[in-house]
Amino acid sequence: QVRVVESGGGLVQAGGSLRLSCAASGPTFSSYLVGWFRQAPGKEREFVAATRWSAGSTYYTDSVKGRFTISRDNAKNTVYLRMNSLKPEDTAVYYCAARDSVVVITTPGAWPYWGQGTQVTVSS
Numbered sequence: 001q002v003r004v005v006e007s008g009g010g011l012v013q014a015g016g017s018l019r020l021s022c023a024a025s026g027p028t029f030s031s032y033l034v035g036w037f038r039q040a041p042g043k044e045r046e047f048v049a050a051t052r053w054s055a056g057s058t059y060y061t062d063s064v065k066g067r068f069t070i071s072r073d074n075a076k077n078t079v080y081l082r083m084n085s086l087k088p089e090d091t092a093v094y095y096c097a098a099r100d101s102v103v104v105i106t107t108p109g110a111w112p113y114w115g116q117g118t119q120v121t122v123s124s
Helices: none
Strands: 003-007 010-013 016-023 033-039 044-051 059-062 068-073 078-081 092-099 117-122
Touching: 003 092, 010 033, 016 092, 016 117, 033 078, 044 068, 044 078, 059 068
Parallel strands: 010 117
Antiparallel strands: 003 016, 016 078, 033 044, 033 092, 044 059, 068 078, 092 117
16 A cells, blocks of 8 residues: 655745655555645645656646756655745645556546645745
């Protein structure tokens, strides 16, 4: 059973930075994708970024390109989301997810493994 656990959320002023962590455990992740999604109040959950566990390929939604960076530390089984130049519209619960495929699908329903989420609040 794959398990992912997020940490690192908090309150930050607009223009600030945060780093989220996603610790993964379970079967080997060599063929997995690990991604970040977010859900703001009253909105649907949306894709933010993803990376292949076995390679350096990264994917981002347009609204975070140039501001967010997804990276991984295979030795620690951890994926990070570095968020810079944060905006109030980035406020949401951020979820880590995993998918046993190398194909990036941004639909939340295609990702079977989810963490509990971590709140990110950006004040103006």
